[in-house]
Structures are given as C-alpha cells and as structure tokens.
Amino acid sequence: MSQLHVVDGGNPEGPPVVFLHGFLSSNLQWQLNEERLGSVFRTIFVELPGHGGSAAPTSVDECAPDRVLSALDGIRVDLGIDQWAVVGQSLGGAVGIRYTLACPTSVRALVFTNSRAAFGFSRANQTVGPLRLASTAELRELPFHPVHARRFPQHLKAAMVDAADRMDLDGVAHMAANSPSWQSSDELDQLACPVLLVNGVWEKAFQPHVADARGAIADLMIVNLEGGHSINVEQPDAFNDAVVAFLSR
16 A cells, blocks of 8 residues: 555654554644653554545555554654554554454554544444545535544644645545444453543544443553543643553553
8 A cells, every 4th residue: 555654753762652643634643742752652643544744545345454563553653663652543543452362462542532443433323435526525524524623723624624624535435435444342341451542522423432431441541531432632731641641661
C-alpha cells in the first residue's frame, strides 16, 4: 500500500509511543497533546491512508486491515523500535486494537479512546460505507467530519476542517468500505498487554461498550472524563495526565 506519513519527534530518549488518529482526522488530532507527551515519550504520529500527508488509497483492498497493519509494523521496524506503546483515537483506537492483536510482541501497552468502530457500531445501529461522495459538501455531511465538533478550540477546529475538506473523496470511500473489518469485539479477551481506555462519558452511544471492554480485557484500566468523542482534544490536560501515568507504570 502507499507509504503512510510519519512524524517522529518528542523525547528521543523516552519510551516510543505511536499515535493513530480517527476517521476524517489527521495528526492535528494530537496538537494539544504533543508538547506534554513529547516531553516524556518519543512520539511517532502516523496518518492513516488518505488522511493528512498519507497518499489516498486507490482501491478498497489497498487500505484493507492486513495491509494497514503490515505497513504500521513496517514503520516500527524501519525506526529500529523493538517494542512501542500504541495510542489510538476513534478509528485509530480500532486500528490500534487490531494491531496489538496481530503483533502482540511489538506492543508493550495499548491506550484507546471512544472507538465504536472497534465494536462494530452495533449499539448505535449505525454503519459506515459504502459511500459515494460527489463533493466536499457531501463529505461535510458525514457525522465524523470535524466541522461538527462542538468543543474544539476554534483555531484547531478550523485547521482540522480544512484538512478534512482536502481529502480525496474516493480515498475516503475506500477507507469507509473497510470500516466493518476493524471490529474486534469478539477478540478483546486475547489482548495480553496492559490496556487503558480513556472514556469520554458524554458520548452516550459508546457507553455500553465500556462494559463490554471491562468484561473482556483482563488487564484493563478505565479513566472516565467529562467530555465526548474526541476526549483528547476536549480534555487535553486530563488525557495527557492519564496517558503519562499509565505508560509510566
């Protein structure tokens, strides 16, 4: 598949952590977390196919989970990292879970936020794809588009909206078509590393899945924060504190 865009920064002496953003987002997702987390960890920010600086997939197969996970582990190898922690937001959380299941020896710990994609959207009776998008206006109608964010700083929201508006429409459709393939709810009991769920409690559609995760994941810590879907943006200081405390155990 096309090469994924990677930004390798933070503390070069710190433990490596890879960050995976959500659908219709980019590395801008982590702007409010980058300074604090980068003071402690080596931060590797990866953009999913068709997002940010990563090339748009030209077919559904090109961004299928096995190819994305292979590319992600290839980044780890290319950077000379034996083992890293994984932090994923929304779809990035689903990708992070699937990656941890596929490459358990590569992951020392996993952090994810509200990720209905990991649970198949079943509780909300909602699915994604296939899509046929003819314009940016139609792209903006998708509920995941950052134009709908209500609790983002205005400068960050404007930058994220602009980045989403510039995405290749066919590439978005190809990624959306793979959305059901990221579900891992039946395999969560196979996660062998420590796991942290930072839960934005205001997202009602995700809350039933918190109990699902608690019942399935053996080594799970849950931090509940007052906020919604993008809890790392809505509560950046509390999110940063939770991640630093958990990954520093």
